[in-house]
Amino acid sequence: MNTKILSGLRVLDFTRVMAGPYATRMLADSGAEVIKIQSKKSATGADSNPSRYFSMWNRNKRSITLDMDYPEARELFLRLTALSDVIFENFSPRVMTNWGLQYKKLKDVKSDLIMVSMSGMGQTGPWKDFVAFGPTIQALSGITYLSSFNKDTPMGLGFAYADVVAGLYAILAVLGALEYRDRTGTGSYIDLSEYEAVCTLLGPALLDTLINQREVLPQGNYSEHIPAAPYGCYRCAGEDRWCVIAIFNETEWQALLKIMGSPEWAYEERFSTLPKRKENTKGLDRFLEQWTAHYEDKELVNRLQEAGIPAGVVQNASDLAKDPQLLARDYFVRLHHPVLGDIISDASPIKLAGGTRVDWKAAPLLGEDNRYVYLELLGLTEKELSSYIKRGVVG
């Protein structure tokens, strides 16, 4: 029961690369039947089924092939829609309409359909046709500008955060729409903008700009708004090893002094209170780093944490893969893929006390579920299916 919260929910997944597949993956993990609609033409690069990228974001899903360039493929799609609850798509705006498959048309065959269109900019507005990937959106939203040490050397994040955020909002919207449908019998169309999704995560900075007319500048790891000092990232012993330390109150400061062996500098007047330490952050950080640089990061962080101080190792991928806390909570899951062999992937960070999924299935091969979907669900005959395959409609 617990492992299949969404059993009975059928989702057609017309999305590619990351944001969309990330969203439908969580629905699939929760027991929904997610059918990826692919074609030989589209299943290339990051969307090629045996690629590591594809396999990461498409576990627990089914795959069929359907080449939408054929009018008959669109007919088949409509028939599938009639049997489905939710449709995800992340084409550029116009594509679905050009195929005659806009929400209004799809609703004719499934009156309480929930459909989400995920795009960079949204389906409307002067920039609606602009091409955007995660890093594009991050640049536009302001998070790249703000995640830098100063405004003259913008850096931003080293991963496509925007795609994850858009994916999470898409699931949230669909589950909200499902709640609404279950209560009122009415479907929903959702036009999600990845650009706006990232902007919602910069709320306080945008409000500061809108209300106070302030120029919000990048400040690296420092933040004038966080009532903590020290608050930063410090070098530790070893090659490219770092820790973070955050001191929010006097108790934590005293605990830190004790661990450092009460060095003389720490008793200087300019470091005597939190506001003063905050004012003299640069000097404080220099002293602190001279101390942290002598220690191995994990050992130091453990000592600090034992004393009740918020501190952490700046973990890289290898640290994460071996992290005892993540492992104790079964954060990683091993799946067997018929081509790639054993692959390790992240489970869901949404842990339910009632239990989480156990019967994981690796990402599907291209068209792996053609027979199930076309014969069992749609009720085509063997003859009809082979004719579609021969003509490339299913292909």
Next chain:
Amino acid sequence: MKAADKNDSLLQGIRVLDVADEKASFCSKLLADMGASVIKVEKPGGDASRNIGPFLNNTPHPERSLFFFYHNTNKRGITLNIEHNSGRDIFCRLLKKTDVLVETFPPGYLKGLGLDFEVLRDINPRLILASVTSFGQNGPRKHYQSCDLVASAMGGQMYVSGSPSTSPLKPFGEQSYYASSLFAAIGVLLALQKRRKSGTGEHIDISLQEAVTSTLEHVMIRYFYDYTISTRQGSLYWNHEFCIVPCKDGFIRITLFQQWKTLVEWLDSEDMAGDLMDNKWADEEYRLKHLDRIVEVVKRWTKTHTMSELFEIGQLMGFPWAPISSPREAVESPQLKERGFFVPVDHPEFQKYTDYPGLPYQFTSPMVKQWRRAPLIGEDNIRVFQGELGLSKKEIKKLTSEGAI
């Protein structure tokens, strides 16, 4: 099932109690913005997150925190000391009428108050408890302290952000809290689906660290594939697809490999292609090996243009480029304006209406109708305690003097 009326909204009728601090106040905001009825429960005197800036007119005050404003739109607010006996009784009475409780206490804290999930479930078997904590409810580090900085470091975002010549860099803002809140809100809606079938509630356990690790996109995939450890590369994207170059008036994020021919022809038409028109550059392998040279030539060219020239012309040619926009440029974006992303929120105490960042989607089904600003401290005490729980004025007065509310 009843028919939708126009006053209905997506999560109409879902009652949420929010006793969360800044780690998950965004979770119940997400639910409130979708139409759930959310009561923020603060300790008497107000939640500590009211002390987090920025502040209105840069004046620190618990009723002027823009951080608090943003994370608590569309909620009502009461004060209640749940460590106080009679406060706890009232809390339990509220729980009977609650679908979702969002909390961020350290693991074991609620148990210490005699309010662990088993007890809460006895009070209300349909209750969904969403717990957002530093490292989760179990495991060797469950009692470790965290904050956005620690979560970002331990979760793996920092190591891959920044440049080789700088320290690791934390993403701007409280991104670990946002990621956790998004996961928690999704967990709540999943639990509601489950409850629809089973009739019983659920305990959702979210770890800040895990939420962060779940946003790393390529990082763990590459590691588990061939043990590659992703590192910091400044503005250069891990697969070298994107980099940031200067313009006349700022910076722009461009691609170096997409539509190579179109790109060099564009440069050449302005006599800025250098030797990039040479045949050897047609080979992608060669380009990857001599990336520095390409960046050098391209930079010389981008510096002769403004951000918006490159952005708009580039986009017309299908390049996924974008200016490195400041918050000022974001709030002035014609795209966001045209889509009505910013919504007016009334702050009668200060000025008439102020624009807030709104929802990232247009929905055919109704969301919250008229946005309400975050509650003042204890603003809805009377309405909730008297109106909903039926306490008398005298009882409320007594509880207030005891420090329970």
